Amino acid sequence: AQTVTQSQPEMSVQEAETVTLSCTYDTSESNYYLFWYKQPPSRQMILVIRQEAYKQQNATENRFSVNFQKAAKSFSLKISDSQLGDTAMYFCAFMMGAGTASKLTFGTGTRLQVTL
Amino acid sequence: NAGVTQTPKFQVLKTGQSMTLQCAQDMNHNSMYWYRQDPGMGLRLIYYSASEGTTDKGEVPNGYNVSRLNKREFSLRLESAAPSQTSVYFCASTGGLSYEQYFGPGTRLTVT
Numbered sequence: 574a575q576t577v578t579q580s581q582p583e584m585s586v587q588e589a590e591t592v593t594l595s596c597t598y599d600t601s602e603s604n605y606y607l608f609w610y611k612q613p614p615s616r617q618m619i620l621v622i623r624q625e626a627y628k629q630q631n632a633t634e635n636r637f638s639v640n641f642q643k644a645a646k647s648f649s650l651k652i653s654d655s656q657l658g659d660t661a662m663y664f665c666a667f668m669m670g671a672g673t674a675s676k677l678t679f680g681t682g683t684r685l686q687v688t689l
Numbered sequence: 690n691a692g693v694t695q696t697p698k699f700q701v702l703k704t705g706q707s708m709t710l711q712c713a714q715d716m717n718h719n720s721m722y723w724y725r726q727d728p729g730m731g732l733r734l735i736y737y738s739a740s741e742g743t744t745d746k747g748e749v750p751n752g753y754n755v756s757r758l759n760k761r762e763f764s765l766r767l768e769s770a771a772p773s774q775t776s777v778y779f780c781a782s783t784g785g786l787s788y789e790q791y792f793g794p795g796t797r798l799t800v801t
Contacts (some may be wrong), residue, residue, distance in 0.1 A: 577731075606788050618732075618779065618792035657693060666730055668788055674739040675720055675783050676747065679731035 574657075575600045577667050579680035586655045588686055593640075594650045596665030596684045604670030606643065607648045608677070612662040621663070624648065626670075660687045691715055694782050695793035702770045702800045706789055710765040718784030718791075721763035722747075723755060725776040726795075730764050732779060738763055770800045 576599045587591035598607070609621040623630045624641050631639050636656075642651045650661055665680040693714045699754060702708055714721065719740045724732040724747075734747030738757040763782075767774060768786045777797050781790040 582729075608789075616777065616795045618781075620789050623789065674737055674745070675788050675790070676722070676734055676737060677724075677732070677781075679724075679733070681729055681731045 575602075575605075575664045575667050575669070575678045576682035577665050577678050578626075579665055579683050581683045582681070583686070585686045585688060586652075588655055588657060590655055591651060592652045592685065594652075594654055594663050594665075594685065596648045596650070596680055598646050598648065598665070598667050600646070600667065600669075602669055604671070606668040607639075607668040608668065609637070609639070610647075610664045610679075611659075612664065612668060612682075613660070618664075622650065637683045655687045657687050657689075659685060661685060693780055693782055693791050693793035695778075696797050697796060698794065699797050700799070702767075702798065704771060704800060706770050707768050708767070708770065708798075710780075710798075711762070711765075712764065712780030712789070712793060713762045713784040714780075715761065715792065716782060716784060717760070718782035719760070720783045721757065722781045722783075722790065723753075723763070723765045724779045725749065726779060726783065727776050735765065735778075757800045767798075770798075774798065775800045 605626045607624045611619045636653045662682045666677045722737040723735040736755040741760045780793040783790045
C-alpha cells in the first residue's frame with residue numbers, strides 16, 4: 574500500500590516570505606500522480622497543484638511550485654510571496670495511475686500560519 | 690453548476706442511531722468517493738464508486754454502507770452510529786483525464 578508522510582505538523586511564515594512544505598511518499602509504482610490540497614478554515618478542500626510522475630518538469634501555479642524528486646520519492650511545495658490568505662492546512666496526496674479508480678492517499682497535513 | 694453538494698452540513702446523533710449522508714455532483718463524473726477526516730489523521734477513504742453500479746471498500750469501511758443511486762448521487766449510511774464515527778465526512782468526485790478530485794463542503798458529524 575502507498576503511504577504519504579508529512580513530517581511538519583505546523584509551520585509559520587511571515588507575509589511576503591517564502592516557505593517550503595515537505596512531503597515524502599512510498600510506492601513501487603512508476604505511473605502515479607501527486608497533489609497538494611489546501612484546506613482553509615472554511616473546511617473546503619481546494620486543489621493547489623498537481624504533478625504527473627512521468628513529467629520531469631516541476632509543476633508551477635502562480636506563487637506555488639513543487640520540487641518533485643522521483644528517485645527520492647519527495648514532493649515538496651514552495652509558496653512564494655506568502656499571503657495571509659495562504660493560512661490553511663496543506664495536504665499532500667498520492668494517486669495511482671490510470672485504471673485504478675483514482676483513489677487518493679493523503680498525508681496527515683501541515684498547518685501553515687502566515688503572520689504579519 | 691454547483692459542483693459537489695453534501696447534506697446535511699452538521700449532524701448530532703446518539704449512539705445507536707442511524708443516518709444517511711447525501712452527496713450529489715453535477716459534473717457528469719464517473720467516480721465518487723467518501724472520506725473521513727479526523728484530527729492528526731488526514732483524510733481516509735471509506736468507500737468509493739469507480740462507476741455507476743459499482744462500489745468498493747476503501748481503507749476504513751467498517752460501520753458504513755454506501756449506495757450509488759445513479760451517476761449523480763452517492764450516499765453513505767451509518768446503520769448504528771458509534772462515538773468513534775465522530776468526524777468530518779467529505780464526498781468527492783472525479784472524471785476525465787485530469788484526475789482532479791472535486792470535494793464537497795463536508796459534513797461535521799458528532800455521535801454522543
